[in-house]
Amino acid sequence: MTHKVPVGDxxxxxxxxxxxxxxxxxxxxxxxxxxxxxxxxxDSALKDVAIVMKQQNRAEEAIEAIKSLRSRCSDQAQESLDNILLDLYKVPLFSFLF
Known part of the structure; x- marks a missing residue:
């Protein structure tokens, strides 16, 4: 998989x-x-940090980050942030089986 890495400092x-x-x-x-x-x-940094936190099993921190900082993001970013929140709130299905 090839990632588009931004250029700059x-x-x-x-x-x-x-x-x-x-x-x-x-x-x-x-x-x-x-x-x-x-x-x-x-916008991008908040989305990226939330996704990385989720990958590190830090979903609760990611949720709090989005909740506390989404007001600093553009209107265009709000739907993406909502989608990330929905993903963060998902409970694994297998947890209901035990």
Whole structure:
């Protein structure tokens, strides 16, 4: 699978490179936070940090991040954030079987 890696030296680009090229999600998370705090591509950085947190079994933190920061995102990002939240709230089906 080929990932489109952004080019540049901004906080968001650094985070995305660590996530995709270095494949180091634990190191990428604080870099995405730095991008959000710097106001650098906040929409994308919030979505990416939530997805990476979910992959790291940190869904509750991801939910709280979206809830607390979605007001800083554009109107265009709201539907994507809703979709990520829906995914984060899903309970695994197998948990009902036991």
């Amino acid at each position: 901004t906080p968001y680009v650094k985070a995305k490179n660590v996530q995709l090229m270095d494949k180091d999600p634990e190191r990428a998370i604080p870099l995405f936070w730095a991008a959000i705090n710097a106001g650098d591509r906040v």
